[in-house]
Amino acid sequence: MKIILLGPPGAGKGTQATFIANSYGIPQISTGDMLRENVKNKSSLGIEAQGYMNKGNLVPDQLILDMMKNRLQEDDCASGYILDGFPRTIPQAKGLDVLLASIDHSLNAVVVIQVPDDVIVNRMGGRRVHLDSGRVYNVEYNPPKKEGIDDVSGESLIVREDDKEATVRKRLSVYHEMTKPLIEFYASKNLNAKINGNQLINSVQKEIKSALDKV
Numbered sequence: 001m002k003i004i005l006l007g008p009p010g011a012g013k014g015t016q017a018t019f020i021a022n023s024y025g026i027p028q029i030s031t032g033d034m035l036r037e038n039v040k041n042k043s044s045l046g047i048e049a050q051g052y053m054n055k056g057n058l059v060p061d062q063l064i065l066d067m068m069k070n071r072l073q074e075d076d077c078a079s080g081y082i083l084d085g086f087p088r089t090i091p092q093a094k095g096l097d098v099l100l101a102s103i104d105h106s107l108n109a110v111v112v113i114q115v116p117d118d119v120i121v122n123r124m125g126g127r128r129v130h131l132d133s134g135r136v137y138n139v140e141y142n143p144p145k146k147e148g149i150d151d152v153s154g155e156s157l158i159v160r161e162d163d164k165e166a167t168v169r170k171r172l173s174v175y176h177e178m179t180k181p182l183i184e185f186y187a188s189k190n191l192n193a194k195i196n197g198n199q200l201i202n203s204v205q206k207e208i209k210s211a212l213d214k215v
């Protein structure tokens with residue numbers, strides 16, 4: 001299964017990607033997690049990306065495409081993957097098409113998670129993440145067993161630098177301008193499965209599962 005997860009920041013892509021990855025036994029590839037790892041390690045990519053990320057802007061397409069070109073050729077990608085947060089622009093989607101053709105891969109589905117902007121602003125204020133694993137919680141809607149602590153590792157959770165309300169609003173406007181056109185792009189290839197993301201996490205999961213079962 002080769003799946004793209006598309007949707008605004010805070011739609012629940014990371015949350016749902018974990019379920020899908022576990023249920024199909026394929027890796028979850030999150031460009032946001034990969035970039036944060038680079039920022040943490042102060043790699044040259046991380047140093048370049050950080051300024052864009054903290055302002056709520058997209059990291060330049062070529063940096064992302066180079067990063068993904070390496071990632072998709074790793075051994076664990078041979079039988080499939082779920083792309084979480086990539087592609088995010090039309091040039092990235094076209095670049096992905098070229099890359100997939102060169103390694104003889106083709107996409108099975110694009111899961112489009114739809115959530116209204118005002119719901120997202122509310123959710124993001126409560127988001128807490130475990131940086132090393134990318135596991136994501138919400139103080140209200142998906143709390144960890146122990147406040148502020150990752151269930152699996154016992155390490156601290158953090159509030160992301162870019163989850164401040166003003167930055168979330170900026171990211172939403174970037175989504176509408178740069179990423180939403182991808183829905184049309186993939187509709188023309190008959191790949192889209194539209195999902196109502198504004199319901200309980202479990203219900204979203206079920207809707208995605210039944211859509212993917214048909215693929």
Ligand code: ADP
Pocket residue numbers: 008009010013014031032033035052053054056057058059060064084085086087088092162171
């Ligand atoms: P969210 O899960 O809230 O949508 P991500 O963790 O996917 O956020 O991304 C965080 C930030 O990392 C983005 O705001 C952007 O700066 C950068 N980023 C992640 N993926 C991409 C991408 N495919 N293209 C450009 N920038 C990206």
Ligand code: ADP
Pocket residue numbers: 007008009010011012013014015016123124126127128136137138139141142197198199200201202204
């Ligand atoms: P994305 O990867 O699309 O940015 P996340 O999976 O990180 O989204 O979810 C954003 C925030 O909203 C997190 O705090 C998460 O726990 C919470 N969340 C995810 N799905 C739902 C849902 N269906 N209802 C309420 N909160 C949710």
